[in-house]
Amino acid sequence: MTSVALAVTDGIPLFELGVPCAVFGVDRPDLVDPWYDLVVCAPPGARVGGWFRAETPHGLDELAAADTVIVPACHDIVDNPPADLVDAVRAAHLAGARVASICTGAFVLAAAGLLDGRRATTHWMHAALLAQRYPKVEVDPGVLYIDDGSVLTSAGKAAGIDLCLHMVRTDHGTAVANALARRLVVAPHRAGGQAQFIASPMPPAHDHGLAELLAWAVAHLDQPITVSDLADRAHMSTRNLSRQFTAATGATPLRWLLTQRIHHARQLLENTEESIDQIAGRVGMGSAATLRRHFNRTVGVPPDAYRRTFRDARHRDEHPADHIFDQPIGVG
Known part of the structure:
Protein backbone atom coordinates (compact mmCIF):
# COMPACT_ATOMS: atom_id res chain seq x y z
CA MET A 1 0.00 0.00 0.00
CA VAL A 185 1.60 14.84 19.17
CA VAL A 186 -1.62 12.83 19.15
CA ALA A 187 -2.85 9.76 20.99
CA PRO A 188 -1.12 6.72 19.51
CA HIS A 189 -4.26 4.61 19.35
CA ARG A 190 -7.95 5.22 19.79
CA ALA A 191 -9.75 2.04 18.87
CA GLY A 192 -12.25 2.34 16.05
CA GLY A 193 -15.02 0.94 18.23
CA GLN A 194 -14.63 3.77 20.72
CA ALA A 195 -17.72 5.96 20.72
CA GLN A 196 -17.79 9.43 19.28
CA PHE A 197 -17.93 11.75 22.29
CA ILE A 198 -21.28 13.36 21.51
CA ALA A 199 -22.13 16.06 24.03
CA SER A 200 -25.60 14.66 24.77
CA PRO A 201 -28.09 12.18 23.37
CA MET A 202 -30.25 13.52 20.59
CA PRO A 203 -33.17 15.24 22.39
CA PRO A 204 -36.64 14.09 21.47
CA ALA A 205 -39.08 16.56 20.01
CA HIS A 206 -41.18 18.32 22.62
CA ASP A 207 -44.33 18.48 20.54
CA HIS A 208 -45.48 14.93 21.25
CA GLY A 209 -47.53 13.41 24.05
CA LEU A 210 -44.59 11.71 25.79
CA ALA A 211 -42.56 14.82 26.63
CA GLU A 212 -43.79 14.94 30.24
CA LEU A 213 -43.19 11.21 30.69
CA LEU A 214 -39.62 11.46 29.34
CA ALA A 215 -38.85 14.37 31.63
CA TRP A 216 -40.14 12.35 34.61
CA ALA A 217 -38.01 9.34 33.64
CA VAL A 218 -34.85 11.45 33.35
CA ALA A 219 -35.53 12.90 36.82
CA HIS A 220 -35.87 9.41 38.31
CA LEU A 221 -33.00 7.51 36.70
CA ASP A 222 -31.77 6.40 40.11
CA GLN A 223 -34.91 4.28 40.47
CA PRO A 224 -35.72 0.97 38.77
CA ILE A 225 -38.08 1.85 35.91
CA THR A 226 -39.83 -0.78 33.84
CA VAL A 227 -41.85 -0.49 30.66
CA SER A 228 -44.93 -1.26 32.75
CA ASP A 229 -44.08 1.65 35.05
CA LEU A 230 -43.88 4.00 32.08
CA ALA A 231 -47.09 2.64 30.58
CA ASP A 232 -48.98 3.04 33.86
CA ARG A 233 -47.76 6.60 34.24
CA ALA A 234 -48.77 7.39 30.64
CA HIS A 235 -52.16 5.66 31.13
CA MET A 236 -51.74 3.36 28.16
CA SER A 237 -50.93 -0.28 27.41
CA THR A 238 -47.30 -1.38 27.19
CA ARG A 239 -47.79 -2.20 23.51
CA ASN A 240 -49.20 1.23 22.72
CA LEU A 241 -46.49 2.91 24.77
CA SER A 242 -43.73 1.00 22.96
CA ARG A 243 -45.17 1.99 19.59
CA GLN A 244 -45.47 5.66 20.49
CA PHE A 245 -42.10 5.65 22.25
CA THR A 246 -40.29 4.33 19.19
CA ALA A 247 -42.05 6.83 16.94
CA ALA A 248 -41.12 9.74 19.22
CA THR A 249 -37.55 8.83 20.20
CA GLY A 250 -36.37 6.34 17.58
CA ALA A 251 -35.70 3.76 20.30
CA THR A 252 -37.55 1.26 22.44
CA PRO A 253 -38.33 2.37 26.02
CA LEU A 254 -35.61 0.16 27.54
CA ARG A 255 -33.01 1.25 24.99
CA TRP A 256 -33.89 4.90 25.58
CA LEU A 257 -33.63 4.45 29.34
CA LEU A 258 -30.21 2.82 28.98
CA THR A 259 -29.03 5.71 26.80
CA GLN A 260 -30.16 8.24 29.42
CA ARG A 261 -28.47 6.28 32.22
CA ILE A 262 -25.20 6.11 30.30
CA HIS A 263 -25.39 9.79 29.43
CA HIS A 264 -25.96 10.71 33.09
CA ALA A 265 -23.05 8.47 34.09
CA ARG A 266 -20.80 10.28 31.60
CA GLN A 267 -21.76 13.64 33.13
CA LEU A 268 -20.96 12.38 36.63
CA LEU A 269 -17.65 10.88 35.49
CA GLU A 270 -16.65 14.17 33.89
CA ASN A 271 -17.79 16.53 36.64
CA THR A 272 -17.65 14.73 39.99
CA GLU A 273 -15.22 12.71 42.10
CA GLU A 274 -17.83 10.10 42.99
CA SER A 275 -16.76 6.47 42.86
CA ILE A 276 -17.96 4.11 40.15
CA ASP A 277 -20.17 2.39 42.76
CA GLN A 278 -21.76 5.70 43.74
CA ILE A 279 -22.36 6.67 40.12
CA ALA A 280 -23.86 3.26 39.39
CA GLY A 281 -26.40 3.87 42.16
CA ARG A 282 -27.23 7.37 40.98
CA VAL A 283 -27.95 6.25 37.42
CA GLY A 284 -29.94 3.16 38.39
CA MET A 285 -27.37 0.56 37.37
CA GLY A 286 -27.22 -1.04 40.82
CA SER A 287 -23.55 -2.02 40.89
CA ALA A 288 -20.20 -0.94 39.50
CA ALA A 289 -19.94 -4.20 37.56
CA THR A 290 -23.26 -3.56 35.80
CA LEU A 291 -22.28 0.01 34.98
CA ARG A 292 -18.90 -1.05 33.64
CA ARG A 293 -20.47 -3.71 31.42
CA HIS A 294 -23.09 -1.43 29.87
CA PHE A 295 -20.78 1.60 29.70
CA ASN A 296 -18.02 -0.32 27.94
CA ARG A 297 -20.49 -1.86 25.49
CA THR A 298 -22.16 1.50 24.71
CA VAL A 299 -19.28 3.99 24.82
CA GLY A 300 -16.47 1.65 23.82
CA VAL A 301 -14.19 2.38 26.79
CA PRO A 302 -14.48 1.55 30.53
CA PRO A 303 -15.85 4.32 32.78
CA ASP A 304 -12.47 4.67 34.52
CA ALA A 305 -10.72 5.31 31.20
CA TYR A 306 -13.47 7.72 30.14
CA ARG A 307 -13.01 9.72 33.36
CA ARG A 308 -9.22 9.89 32.87
CA THR A 309 -9.67 11.16 29.30
CA PHE A 310 -11.80 14.13 30.31
CA ARG A 311 -9.92 14.83 33.55
CA ASP A 312 -6.61 14.94 31.66
CA ALA A 313 -8.12 17.18 28.99
CA ARG A 314 -9.50 19.57 31.63
CA HIS A 315 -6.14 19.68 33.44
CA ARG A 316 -4.34 20.52 30.18
CA ASP A 317 -6.80 23.35 29.55
CA GLU A 318 -6.33 24.73 33.07
CA HIS A 319 -2.55 24.22 33.24
CA PRO A 320 -1.23 24.30 29.66
CA ALA A 321 2.35 25.05 30.70
CA ASP A 322 2.54 21.74 32.57
CA HIS A 323 2.20 19.84 29.31
CA ILE A 324 4.48 21.70 26.92
CA PHE A 325 7.17 19.05 27.25
CA ASP A 326 4.91 16.00 27.64
CA GLN A 327 6.12 14.48 24.39
CA PRO A 328 9.27 14.84 22.31
CA ILE A 329 9.05 17.50 19.66
CA GLY A 330 9.58 16.06 16.18
CA VAL A 331 9.31 17.15 12.62
CA GLY A 332 5.61 17.25 11.65
Whole structure:
Protein backbone atom coordinates (compact mmCIF):
# COMPACT_ATOMS: atom_id res chain seq x y z
CA MET A 1 0.00 0.00 0.00
CA THR A 2 2.71 2.47 -0.96
CA SER A 3 0.81 4.91 -3.20
CA VAL A 4 -1.92 7.10 -1.71
CA ALA A 5 -4.20 9.35 -3.76
CA LEU A 6 -6.37 12.10 -2.29
CA ALA A 7 -9.63 12.83 -4.09
CA VAL A 8 -10.08 16.60 -4.06
CA THR A 9 -13.11 18.46 -5.39
CA ASP A 10 -13.96 22.14 -5.36
CA GLY A 11 -14.72 23.52 -1.90
CA ILE A 12 -13.35 20.56 0.06
CA PRO A 13 -12.67 21.41 3.75
CA LEU A 14 -9.06 22.16 4.61
CA PHE A 15 -8.69 20.20 7.84
CA GLU A 16 -9.92 16.90 6.42
CA LEU A 17 -7.48 17.29 3.53
CA GLY A 18 -4.61 18.31 5.78
CA VAL A 19 -4.83 15.19 7.95
CA PRO A 20 -3.90 12.61 5.27
CA CYS A 21 -1.31 15.04 3.88
CA ALA A 22 0.39 15.19 7.29
CA VAL A 23 0.28 11.42 7.75
CA PHE A 24 1.10 10.17 4.26
CA GLY A 25 2.66 13.18 2.51
CA VAL A 26 5.80 13.80 4.60
CA ASP A 27 8.71 11.48 3.83
CA ARG A 28 9.86 9.59 6.94
CA PRO A 29 12.82 7.38 5.91
CA ASP A 30 13.84 6.84 9.54
CA LEU A 31 10.52 5.09 10.15
CA VAL A 32 9.97 3.27 6.87
CA ASP A 33 11.94 3.60 3.65
CA PRO A 34 10.32 4.11 1.26
CA TRP A 35 7.41 5.91 2.91
CA TYR A 36 4.13 6.50 1.08
CA ASP A 37 3.98 8.17 -2.32
CA LEU A 38 1.18 10.75 -2.00
CA VAL A 39 -0.54 12.41 -4.95
CA VAL A 40 -3.41 14.88 -4.97
CA CYS A 41 -6.00 14.28 -7.68
CA ALA A 42 -8.40 17.07 -8.54
CA PRO A 43 -10.35 18.60 -11.42
CA PRO A 44 -8.93 21.85 -12.86
CA GLY A 45 -9.50 24.93 -10.71
CA ALA A 46 -10.56 23.07 -7.56
CA ARG A 47 -10.22 25.13 -4.40
CA VAL A 48 -9.58 23.92 -0.86
CA GLY A 49 -11.40 25.52 2.05
CA GLY A 50 -12.54 28.33 -0.19
CA TRP A 51 -9.04 29.87 -0.20
CA PHE A 52 -6.38 27.72 -1.84
CA ARG A 53 -6.26 26.41 -5.37
CA ALA A 54 -5.31 22.75 -5.76
CA GLU A 55 -2.64 23.02 -8.44
CA THR A 56 -1.97 19.44 -9.45
CA PRO A 57 -1.27 17.67 -12.74
CA HIS A 58 -3.25 14.64 -11.56
CA GLY A 59 -6.91 14.37 -12.48
CA LEU A 60 -9.55 12.29 -10.73
CA ASP A 61 -9.16 9.57 -13.37
CA GLU A 62 -5.72 8.81 -11.88
CA LEU A 63 -7.26 7.60 -8.61
CA ALA A 64 -7.49 4.14 -10.15
CA ALA A 65 -3.69 3.88 -10.26
CA ALA A 66 -3.27 4.21 -6.47
CA ASP A 67 -3.04 1.49 -3.84
CA THR A 68 -5.07 3.59 -1.41
CA VAL A 69 -7.65 6.27 -2.22
CA ILE A 70 -8.80 8.71 0.47
CA VAL A 71 -11.92 10.85 0.09
CA PRO A 72 -11.40 13.54 2.75
CA ALA A 73 -14.90 15.09 2.86
CA CYS A 74 -17.65 16.69 0.80
CA HIS A 75 -18.05 20.41 0.21
CA ASP A 76 -21.67 19.97 1.28
CA ILE A 77 -24.10 17.10 1.62
CA VAL A 78 -27.23 18.84 0.40
CA ASP A 79 -26.52 17.91 -3.20
CA ASN A 80 -25.33 14.57 -4.47
CA PRO A 81 -21.53 14.19 -4.77
CA PRO A 82 -20.02 15.17 -8.16
CA ALA A 83 -20.58 12.39 -10.67
CA ASP A 84 -16.98 12.43 -11.91
CA LEU A 85 -15.72 11.92 -8.35
CA VAL A 86 -18.17 9.08 -7.70
CA ASP A 87 -17.21 7.35 -10.96
CA ALA A 88 -13.48 7.75 -10.24
CA VAL A 89 -13.77 6.33 -6.72
CA ARG A 90 -15.82 3.39 -7.97
CA ALA A 91 -13.27 2.70 -10.71
CA ALA A 92 -10.41 2.83 -8.20
CA HIS A 93 -12.10 0.27 -5.97
CA LEU A 94 -12.81 -2.00 -8.94
CA ALA A 95 -9.12 -1.73 -9.81
CA GLY A 96 -8.23 -3.08 -6.36
CA ALA A 97 -7.60 0.10 -4.36
CA ARG A 98 -8.25 0.35 -0.64
CA VAL A 99 -10.76 3.21 -0.35
CA ALA A 100 -11.20 5.29 2.82
CA SER A 101 -13.34 8.27 3.73
CA ILE A 102 -13.10 10.96 6.38
CA CYS A 103 -16.25 12.55 7.77
CA THR A 104 -18.77 13.25 4.98
CA GLY A 105 -16.55 11.56 2.41
CA ALA A 106 -18.70 8.54 3.28
CA PHE A 107 -21.44 10.07 1.11
CA VAL A 108 -19.16 9.68 -1.91
CA LEU A 109 -18.42 6.04 -1.09
CA ALA A 110 -22.12 5.39 -0.58
CA ALA A 111 -23.02 7.05 -3.89
CA ALA A 112 -20.45 4.83 -5.59
CA GLY A 113 -22.15 1.76 -4.13
CA LEU A 114 -19.10 0.79 -2.08
CA LEU A 115 -21.00 0.82 1.21
CA ASP A 116 -23.99 -1.26 0.12
CA GLY A 117 -24.44 -4.06 2.64
CA ARG A 118 -21.53 -2.77 4.71
CA ARG A 119 -21.31 -1.19 8.14
CA ALA A 120 -20.05 2.39 7.84
CA THR A 121 -19.78 5.60 9.85
CA THR A 122 -19.59 9.34 9.40
CA HIS A 123 -19.88 12.40 11.63
CA TRP A 124 -22.75 11.79 14.06
CA MET A 125 -24.48 14.99 12.91
CA HIS A 126 -24.85 13.59 9.39
CA ALA A 127 -25.39 9.90 10.14
CA ALA A 128 -29.19 10.05 9.94
CA LEU A 129 -29.06 11.67 6.50
CA LEU A 130 -26.55 9.09 5.26
CA ALA A 131 -28.83 6.28 6.42
CA GLN A 132 -31.90 7.92 4.91
CA ARG A 133 -30.29 8.65 1.55
CA TYR A 134 -28.56 5.28 1.23
CA PRO A 135 -30.78 2.67 2.95
CA LYS A 136 -28.54 -0.22 1.88
CA VAL A 137 -25.78 1.09 4.15
CA GLU A 138 -25.66 -0.04 7.79
CA VAL A 139 -24.79 3.31 9.37
CA ASP A 140 -23.20 3.24 12.83
CA PRO A 141 -22.97 6.83 14.17
CA GLY A 142 -21.37 5.82 17.45
CA VAL A 143 -17.82 4.83 16.48
CA LEU A 144 -14.64 6.63 15.44
CA TYR A 145 -13.90 4.54 12.37
CA ILE A 146 -14.73 1.24 10.73
CA ASP A 147 -12.32 -1.00 8.83
CA ASP A 148 -14.22 -3.31 6.50
CA GLY A 149 -11.19 -4.56 4.63
CA SER A 150 -10.96 -2.73 1.33
CA VAL A 151 -13.40 -0.01 2.44
CA LEU A 152 -12.87 2.17 5.52
CA THR A 153 -14.92 5.05 6.91
CA SER A 154 -14.37 7.45 9.78
CA ALA A 155 -16.23 10.06 11.77
CA GLY A 156 -15.56 13.80 11.71
CA LYS A 157 -12.28 15.67 11.66
CA ALA A 158 -10.03 14.28 14.45
CA ALA A 159 -11.34 10.77 13.83
CA GLY A 160 -9.66 11.07 10.44
CA ILE A 161 -6.32 11.11 12.27
CA ASP A 162 -7.28 7.90 14.04
CA LEU A 163 -8.21 6.28 10.75
CA CYS A 164 -5.00 7.34 9.00
CA LEU A 165 -2.89 6.08 11.91
CA HIS A 166 -4.86 2.85 11.81
CA MET A 167 -3.95 2.40 8.14
CA VAL A 168 -0.27 3.05 8.92
CA ARG A 169 -0.52 0.52 11.76
CA THR A 170 -2.07 -2.01 9.38
CA ASP A 171 0.62 -1.42 6.75
CA HIS A 172 3.74 -1.08 8.92
CA GLY A 173 2.94 -2.25 12.43
CA THR A 174 2.27 -0.73 15.84
CA ALA A 175 5.80 0.58 16.49
CA VAL A 176 5.80 2.72 13.33
CA ALA A 177 2.29 4.02 13.96
CA ASN A 178 3.13 4.91 17.57
CA ALA A 179 6.33 6.71 16.52
CA LEU A 180 4.36 8.72 13.95
CA ALA A 181 1.70 9.57 16.53
CA ARG A 182 4.39 10.94 18.87
CA ARG A 183 5.64 13.21 16.09
CA LEU A 184 2.14 14.44 15.39
CA VAL A 185 1.60 14.84 19.17
CA VAL A 186 -1.62 12.83 19.15
CA ALA A 187 -2.85 9.76 20.99
CA PRO A 188 -1.12 6.72 19.51
CA HIS A 189 -4.26 4.61 19.35
CA ARG A 190 -7.95 5.22 19.79
CA ALA A 191 -9.75 2.04 18.87
CA GLY A 192 -12.25 2.34 16.05
CA GLY A 193 -15.02 0.94 18.23
CA GLN A 194 -14.63 3.77 20.72
CA ALA A 195 -17.72 5.96 20.72
CA GLN A 196 -17.79 9.43 19.28
CA PHE A 197 -17.93 11.75 22.29
CA ILE A 198 -21.28 13.36 21.51
CA ALA A 199 -22.13 16.06 24.03
CA SER A 200 -25.60 14.66 24.77
CA PRO A 201 -28.09 12.18 23.37
CA MET A 202 -30.25 13.52 20.59
CA PRO A 203 -33.17 15.24 22.39
CA PRO A 204 -36.64 14.09 21.47
CA ALA A 205 -39.08 16.56 20.01
CA HIS A 206 -41.18 18.32 22.62
CA ASP A 207 -44.33 18.48 20.54
CA HIS A 208 -45.48 14.93 21.25
CA GLY A 209 -47.53 13.41 24.05
CA LEU A 210 -44.59 11.71 25.79
CA ALA A 211 -42.56 14.82 26.63
CA GLU A 212 -43.79 14.94 30.24
CA LEU A 213 -43.19 11.21 30.69
CA LEU A 214 -39.62 11.46 29.34
CA ALA A 215 -38.85 14.37 31.63
CA TRP A 216 -40.14 12.35 34.61
CA ALA A 217 -38.01 9.34 33.64
CA VAL A 218 -34.85 11.45 33.35
CA ALA A 219 -35.53 12.90 36.82
CA HIS A 220 -35.87 9.41 38.31
CA LEU A 221 -33.00 7.51 36.70
CA ASP A 222 -31.77 6.40 40.11
CA GLN A 223 -34.91 4.28 40.47
CA PRO A 224 -35.72 0.97 38.77
CA ILE A 225 -38.08 1.85 35.91
CA THR A 226 -39.83 -0.78 33.84
CA VAL A 227 -41.85 -0.49 30.66
CA SER A 228 -44.93 -1.26 32.75
CA ASP A 229 -44.08 1.65 35.05
CA LEU A 230 -43.88 4.00 32.08
CA ALA A 231 -47.09 2.64 30.58
CA ASP A 232 -48.98 3.04 33.86
CA ARG A 233 -47.76 6.60 34.24
CA ALA A 234 -48.77 7.39 30.64
CA HIS A 235 -52.16 5.66 31.13
CA MET A 236 -51.74 3.36 28.16
CA SER A 237 -50.93 -0.28 27.41
CA THR A 238 -47.30 -1.38 27.19
CA ARG A 239 -47.79 -2.20 23.51
CA ASN A 240 -49.20 1.23 22.72
CA LEU A 241 -46.49 2.91 24.77
CA SER A 242 -43.73 1.00 22.96
CA ARG A 243 -45.17 1.99 19.59
CA GLN A 244 -45.47 5.66 20.49
CA PHE A 245 -42.10 5.65 22.25
CA THR A 246 -40.29 4.33 19.19
CA ALA A 247 -42.05 6.83 16.94
CA ALA A 248 -41.12 9.74 19.22
CA THR A 249 -37.55 8.83 20.20
CA GLY A 250 -36.37 6.34 17.58
CA ALA A 251 -35.70 3.76 20.30
CA THR A 252 -37.55 1.26 22.44
CA PRO A 253 -38.33 2.37 26.02
CA LEU A 254 -35.61 0.16 27.54
CA ARG A 255 -33.01 1.25 24.99
CA TRP A 256 -33.89 4.90 25.58
CA LEU A 257 -33.63 4.45 29.34
CA LEU A 258 -30.21 2.82 28.98
CA THR A 259 -29.03 5.71 26.80
CA GLN A 260 -30.16 8.24 29.42
CA ARG A 261 -28.47 6.28 32.22
CA ILE A 262 -25.20 6.11 30.30
CA HIS A 263 -25.39 9.79 29.43
CA HIS A 264 -25.96 10.71 33.09
CA ALA A 265 -23.05 8.47 34.09
CA ARG A 266 -20.80 10.28 31.60
CA GLN A 267 -21.76 13.64 33.13
CA LEU A 268 -20.96 12.38 36.63
CA LEU A 269 -17.65 10.88 35.49
CA GLU A 270 -16.65 14.17 33.89
CA ASN A 271 -17.79 16.53 36.64
CA THR A 272 -17.65 14.73 39.99
CA GLU A 273 -15.22 12.71 42.10
CA GLU A 274 -17.83 10.10 42.99
CA SER A 275 -16.76 6.47 42.86
CA ILE A 276 -17.96 4.11 40.15
CA ASP A 277 -20.17 2.39 42.76
CA GLN A 278 -21.76 5.70 43.74
CA ILE A 279 -22.36 6.67 40.12
CA ALA A 280 -23.86 3.26 39.39
CA GLY A 281 -26.40 3.87 42.16
CA ARG A 282 -27.23 7.37 40.98
CA VAL A 283 -27.95 6.25 37.42
CA GLY A 284 -29.94 3.16 38.39
CA MET A 285 -27.37 0.56 37.37
CA GLY A 286 -27.22 -1.04 40.82
CA SER A 287 -23.55 -2.02 40.89
CA ALA A 288 -20.20 -0.94 39.50
CA ALA A 289 -19.94 -4.20 37.56
CA THR A 290 -23.26 -3.56 35.80
CA LEU A 291 -22.28 0.01 34.98
CA ARG A 292 -18.90 -1.05 33.64
CA ARG A 293 -20.47 -3.71 31.42
CA HIS A 294 -23.09 -1.43 29.87
CA PHE A 295 -20.78 1.60 29.70
CA ASN A 296 -18.02 -0.32 27.94
CA ARG A 297 -20.49 -1.86 25.49
CA THR A 298 -22.16 1.50 24.71
CA VAL A 299 -19.28 3.99 24.82
CA GLY A 300 -16.47 1.65 23.82
CA VAL A 301 -14.19 2.38 26.79
CA PRO A 302 -14.48 1.55 30.53
CA PRO A 303 -15.85 4.32 32.78
CA ASP A 304 -12.47 4.67 34.52
CA ALA A 305 -10.72 5.31 31.20
CA TYR A 306 -13.47 7.72 30.14
CA ARG A 307 -13.01 9.72 33.36
CA ARG A 308 -9.22 9.89 32.87
CA THR A 309 -9.67 11.16 29.30
CA PHE A 310 -11.80 14.13 30.31
CA ARG A 311 -9.92 14.83 33.55
CA ASP A 312 -6.61 14.94 31.66
CA ALA A 313 -8.12 17.18 28.99
CA ARG A 314 -9.50 19.57 31.63
CA HIS A 315 -6.14 19.68 33.44
CA ARG A 316 -4.34 20.52 30.18
CA ASP A 317 -6.80 23.35 29.55
CA GLU A 318 -6.33 24.73 33.07
CA HIS A 319 -2.55 24.22 33.24
CA PRO A 320 -1.23 24.30 29.66
CA ALA A 321 2.35 25.05 30.70
CA ASP A 322 2.54 21.74 32.57
CA HIS A 323 2.20 19.84 29.31
CA ILE A 324 4.48 21.70 26.92
CA PHE A 325 7.17 19.05 27.25
CA ASP A 326 4.91 16.00 27.64
CA GLN A 327 6.12 14.48 24.39
CA PRO A 328 9.27 14.84 22.31
CA ILE A 329 9.05 17.50 19.66
CA GLY A 330 9.58 16.06 16.18
CA VAL A 331 9.31 17.15 12.62
CA GLY A 332 5.61 17.25 11.65
